Amino acid sequence: MKKLINDPKNVVNEAAAGFEAAHADIVRVSHDPIFIVRHDAPVQGKVGIVSGGGSGHEPLHSGFVGYGMLDAAVPGPVFTSPTPDPIVAATQAVNGGAGVLHIVKNYTGDVLNFETAADLASAEGIDVRAVVINDDVAVKDSLYTAGRRGVAGTVLVEKIAGAAAERGDDLDAVVAVAEKVNSRVRTMGVALTPCVVPHAGEPSFVLADDEIEIGIGIHGEPGRERIKLEPADAIVDRLLGPILEDLPFDNGDEVLLLVNGMGGTPQIELYIVFRRAAEVLKEHGITVTRSLVGNFTTSLEMAGASISVLKLDDELTTLWDAPVQTAALRWGR
């Protein structure tokens, strides 16, 4: 394992300290318990939005704290959900009296720890609601699994719910728009290589030199099938097919297309993926009116990518375009 780290135990703390030093204009960092908040939190009268989960998916979530997006992010250890304590503390820190939304990716650990935190925060009189994100179509049936996982679509929920909260929507409305985004976004990913969790020091799974994993989760959980390496276009087709069928997306839809890098994939490859995805959508009569390409929901240094498609309407497009000022996503200010 070769990493630019000191003691694996300090990875999350030291990164938070670096994040604080680099983005003092946007965030403040609490070190014990550890969480990242908007520099101006709590914003009185605004719904607070907290997300979090295991570290190793950066910029998710800390890179999305700031004006127009998250009020706080709670990073757990690498690939391990945070405990309730920092979630409660973050919830308190962003409570401006209008209630707090928890955006939770659908993993047992995240769901349970956020649940406990919500109970504790509610007991202190904070109105807490949770939206659980489960955009990953690779995982099929929640009768047979822990349910669909929350993956890169989370970024879109965070941006759009964040914009709704920023313009003054109340908690019900922010919850509703977050749920709406979650209900209209579908994602599937592919891994070319595994990643190495610092404390483990070994790859979390093994892929042969000519193998890829279709439907990978963002912690290296497997998905649909392990196949031989194929050209990018064929891989894109494998990812987009299930995405389009699932919602389903239809001729005439306007969509946001997100091509997300898993961390170790060069940008040039992400654009090759984007090219083919846009082409396929066009063939289906689906218009890409908004796009996002880059590393947004990563799995450490994993090579691979995911494709997310969000069915837009005027409300979602307006909220997507609204100003945002975070370390990792910024426009309009």
Added chain:
Amino acid sequence: MKKLINDPKNVVNEAAAGFEAAHADIVRVSHDPIFIVRHDAPVQGKVGIVSGGGSGHEPLHSGFVGYGMLDAAVPGPVFTSPTPDPIVAATQAVNGGAGVLHIVKNYTGDVLNFETAADLASAEGIDVRAVVINDDVAVKDSLYTAGRRGVAGTVLVEKIAGAAAERGDDLDAVVAVAEKVNSRVRTMGVALTPCVVPHAGEPSFVLADDEIEIGIGIHGEPGRERIKLEPADAIVDRLLGPILEDLPFDNGDEVLLLVNGMGGTPQIELYIVFRRAAEVLKEHGITVTRSLVGNFTTSLEMAGASISVLKLDDELTTLWDAPVQTAALRWGR
């Protein structure tokens, strides 16, 4: 070699097509010869700025085309400088009558091809000037080498010169500020792993499991020394020492600190590096007033990072803060 590509020969073309599809609000793409221009080029009366070089360093340069930064980027094949033809075509496409600046990284191929292009464009009556970037302190003496290489500091030159051009500075002034940034920025990098050029299919160099290369170039060229893997803090100290000595940076300086990922390094590691770098600068009485962390000048999927320090003054800070709207760097609009 595992990559999300189709035919290695089409990597640059397909990525450009994807880039065009994703960023039609910001750029237009010429496919033959291949270059990327601002969607509103040429901007009449504004100095045009063109940069370019081998592909594989994305977002450099295409990701920096747009309002307040580059007017055009000319991507060569992976790690190979473009030929003069597309550079000439891009120069023509951005010529708004106020002259064109070429920002060229100091590699023999880039310098020679941009030179030829400048000759040809000048012959057509365009006022072309070039600034050659050579911020890499790993390479010592131009008596014994092709001279210092242009690396991540290039991004800072492009942003600041772009802001000067955008506010209406004339060609002399834009050249002067580009040279000023180049003269005040110093960079050094480290590689933990090599990268694989698509057409080559094999790593460009070999590092043992416990080896790193201090002073790496952005094409995998070696630098100062190959050493055993060390903790991140020790590596940062090795990179910052030569940087600070070189200018030299002094007690009381205000600086921009750029921690740049080489492509395959998780963001969490970049922030660990940033943390230590900020700490060391503080110990030297140097204040970090602006910062940038992320993948800006990459070497495909290489794991590693570089640190750049730019000595700011009021002019440079103002130009750095000016609005920019590109695919990879955006604020203020």
Added chain:
Amino acid sequence: MSVESHTSPDQPQSAATLDTAWTLRWIRQGAEVLAANRPALNTLDRDIGDGDHGENMDRGFQAVLPKLDALADETLPGAVLKLVATTLISTVGGAAGPLYGTAFLKAAGAVAAADGIDAAALVAVLTAARDGIVLRGKAESGDKTMIDSWTPAVDAAAAAHAAGSGVGDILLAAADAAAQGAVDTEPLVARKGRASYLGERAIGHRDPGAQSTALLLRAAADVATVTE
């Protein structure tokens, strides 16, 4: 190691009731065993999860240890279990943190303010712990989770109690059943937790949470049964 034996030496013996000293010995022994099994649990979790279960459990139990040392002598068993619960909840994270945390919390509730756990109470404690996990995680038997270790343990404990066993033998029966339950997760397809994403590929791998449960219950039995 302190001894609860009230009968003749040279034979394994169990105490009639489990007291605070046993509770402390259990958790300390559990911490030791989990630390020793950290890599093994990580490996099990790497095979069908995300490779951190050993890490998570070890972090939690190591955090408990200094808190045990700081306890007043007169602390009741239920209070010890509650301290374990809150510490696990606030340090383990992941799925295991809330699940084990709830288990210990419910166990503490079952003991209430009693100063000892007799055979009947022991069965109630184990049952409450298991029910707490089911309440939070909604797993059923055969879903390839820690429940597949807990439920056989609870059933074996109840059967041993019905057969007139004392607390030591009840714990032994529970530990044996949990160990077997962990082994029996191997052929299963998972329907809860991360392993559920693996489908058929989970077959042949032991569930890490079932294994940590087996280790913890073995520790409970080991510190109840002492040999002079």
Added chain:
Amino acid sequence: MSVESHTSPDQPQSAATLDTAWTLRWIRQGAEVLAANRPALNTLDRDIGDGDHGENMDRGFQAVLPKLDALADETLPGAVLKLVATTLISTVGGAAGPLYGTAFLKAAGAVAAADGIDAAALVAVLTAARDGIVLRGKAESGDKTMIDSWTPAVDAAAAAHAAGSGVGDILLAAADAAAQGAVDTEPLVARKGRASYLGERAIGHRDPGAQSTALLLRAAADVATVTE
């Protein structure tokens, strides 16, 4: 393959002057040799550069081929060389593109409008090519660049010409010297190009540009000297 021999068969012979047909044969043969040596040149460049020299040269010469096919029959040698120059400049990129491009451009200038290249002209052509590279790249002998192949070749050509050799033998002398020059780059530390960043670590590796020069000059000699 067309034959320029004016003397008896069964013996290697050279033409007195090199004409358009030779020029075309040279470039076609050069393209073939460079294509065959693409991996080898990439490997040399990977050792001390960025691994693309074979790629670059092959891309350029492959781009030249269809243009040669489209040439009118009466095209002069100088015009062929100029076409090669502009095509290399616009297709090779990297350091090698402008350098080889300039070499062919200067060579074309030295031939001017002559319809054949005699021994004296050949030396002038080679000298002009080398000088063009120096003008653009500013390398000196011993800097571990293609100049270390070109300069020995030019010197050997001049010496052969002074000794009264014809164009075939001059090209042979040049090719031999270029080949030796490429080998002689191996012990050098580079002071130009990417290899200069390697310092002492460049020692033991042959310069890829010197090697491609040797290959091209060998092709020039091979197509001048024909055996029936």
